[in-house]
Amino acid sequence: MTTNLPASVTQPDDTDAILRAILRDVLGLSDERVAELDADSGLFGHIPEFDSMAVAGLLTEVEDRCDILIEDDEVDGDMLETYGALLAFVSAKRAEG
Amino acid sequence: MLTTWRAPGGSDELAIRFGDDTGPCLLVLPAWFDEGNKTRHFTVETMRLLAERGIASVLPDLPGCNESMSALPEQTLGSWRASAGEATNHFGCSHVLTIRAGANLVPDLPGFAYAPLAGKSALRALLRARTLAAKEAGRPETTEALLQTGKVEGLALAGYHLGATMVSDLAEATLAPNALAPLEPGGPLLWLRTEPEHNPEQAAALADLIAAGLTR
Numbered sequence: 001m002t003t004n005l006p007a008s009v010t011q012p013d014d015t016d017a018i019l020r021a022i023l024r025d026v027l028g029l030s031d032e033r034v035a036e037l038d039a040d041s042g043l044f045g046h047i048p049e050f051d052s053m054a055v056a057g058l059l060t061e062v063e064d065r066c067d068i069l070i071e072d073d074e075v076d077g078d079m080l081e082t083y084g085a086l087l088a089f090v091s092a093k094r095a096e097g
Numbered sequence: 098m099l100t101t102w103r104a105p106g107g108s109d110e111l112a113i114r115f116g117d118d119t120g121p122c123l124l125v126l127p128a129w130f131d132e133g134n135k136t137r138h139f140t141v142e143t144m145r146l147l148a149e150r151g152i153a154s155v156l157p158d159l160p161g162c163n164e165s166m167s168a169l170p171e172q173t174l175g176s177w178r179a180s181a182g183e184a185t186n187h188f189g190c191s192h193v194l195t196i197r198a199g200a201n202l203v204p205d206l207p208g209f210a211y212a213p214l215a216g217k218s219a220l221r222a223l224l225r226a227r228t229l230a231a232k233e234a235g236r237p238e239t240t241e242a243l244l245q246t247g248k249v250e251g252l253a254l255a256g257y258h259l260g261a262t263m264v265s266d267l268a269e270a271t272l273a274p275n276a277l278a279p280l281e282p283g284g285p286l287l288w289l290r291t292e293p294e295h296n297p298e299q300a301a302a303l304a305d306l307i308a309a310g311l312t313r
Contacts, residue, residue: 025289049291052233053131053255056226057289060218072228072240 015066015091019083022061026054039084044077055080068093102187104160105179108167112184115144116153121311123147123154124190124206126181126199129219131226131255132288133162138295139287140196146304152311154194157184159202170251170258174216174266178202194307195277197288201270203277209307210277212286216270223254244268280306 024034027047044050059070070093079089101109116122125144128136144154159177161169181202184190193208200213224240231238243252247264259267282302287294 022286022289025286026291028285028290028292028294051291052229053226054289054291055229056222059225060222061286061289064218072225075225075229076232 013091013094015094016087018065019062019087019090022058022065023083026050026058037083039082039087041083042081043083043086044080046081062090066090066094068096100155102157102184104167104176105183106160106167106176108160108165110158110160110167110180111164112155112157112188113141113144114153114155114188116148116151118153120151120153121191122189123152123208123307124181124185124188124193124204125154125156126193126195126202127156128197128199128214128288130223130257132197132214132219135288135290135293136196138293139300142295142297143300143303146301147307150304150308152304152308155184155188155190157181157188170260170263172260173262174201174270178204192311193277200272200275200277203275208277209280209310210275211280211282211303212288213272213277213279215272216267220254220264220267220270223257226255278310282306 020034020037023029023037024031027050044055059075062068063070068090074089079085098114100112100114102112104110125140127133127140140156144156147154157180158165159172159180160167161172182204185193185204185206190206193203193206195203195208195210195213197212197214198216198219200210201216224243227243228238228240244264246252247259247261248268249261251258251260252264280303282299284296284299284302287296287299
């Protein structure tokens with residue numbers, strides 16, 4: 001496996017691309033840096049500037065672009081801790097419809 | 098540059114104005130709260146670039162925002178809409194440019210909307226930031242409970258004290274269909290950034306789209 005995540009192979013949708021684009025904007029990352037994110041890349045709790053305000057903006061943007069609704073009780077540290085966990089969560093929400 | 102106008106509630110408010118009186122004049126209704134902070138530089142730079150393209154623009158402080166002496170908790174969606182209307186009359190604006198949640202206040206003018214955000218979604222993001230911070234601090238709150246309290250007592254969200262009426266107004270605020278032309282300048286979404294940042298290329302692209310839209 002290269003920089004692609006397993007999830008992006010089994011999920012032939014654009015969730016991976018959407019999440020990377022949003023993270024690029026939230027964290028002000030270069031395209032190269034954002035392409036390097038892998039399933040184990042740490043997010044919430046690992047990047048100081050990724051605070052509650054940034055997470056709130058990210059989740060609201062994800063809801064808007066993926067046409068899903070994320071409930072309070074679904075948002076926890078585990079789901080936000082790594083890029084892989086976030087991608088798996090959003091992919092599952094989209095699959096639910 | 099800096100000028101003043103009188104809001105419907107009787108308060109004198111500041112406004113930033115660029116350009117001369119000969120051409121069209123845009124009323125700029127900016128993004129709100131934290132998004133407003135993150136896009137302020139971008140917004141004002143876009144106005145400077147519009148002036149270079151022969152388009153005047155004015156960015157009024159809404160009562161309770163920026164340098165305003167009015168109390169934010171006393172503001173409602175209605176008072177802000179009335180203020181946007183009064184600023185339109187006072188400055189003789191011919192068109193409007195809304196950024197993000199500014200689209201909730203649009204007066205009866207033609208114009209442009211950049212990434213419009215319903216008041217309901219703006220409130221949702223603020224509530225979510227508060228519940229996330231509360232969870233981190235080990236004293237969980239729920240969005241639903243906060244909203245119920247907020248509709249009665251008002252609510253402090255991301256450092257902004259919103260009155261009960263404003264919370265109730267925003268909870269129901271969807272964007273009505275309007276004739277504003279959507280703007281898609283490309284580039285990063287500056288309101289998502291964790292720190293305020295400017296993007297000169299994006300500001301120029303936005304100014305070009307507006308200039309092209311006005312001459313069409």
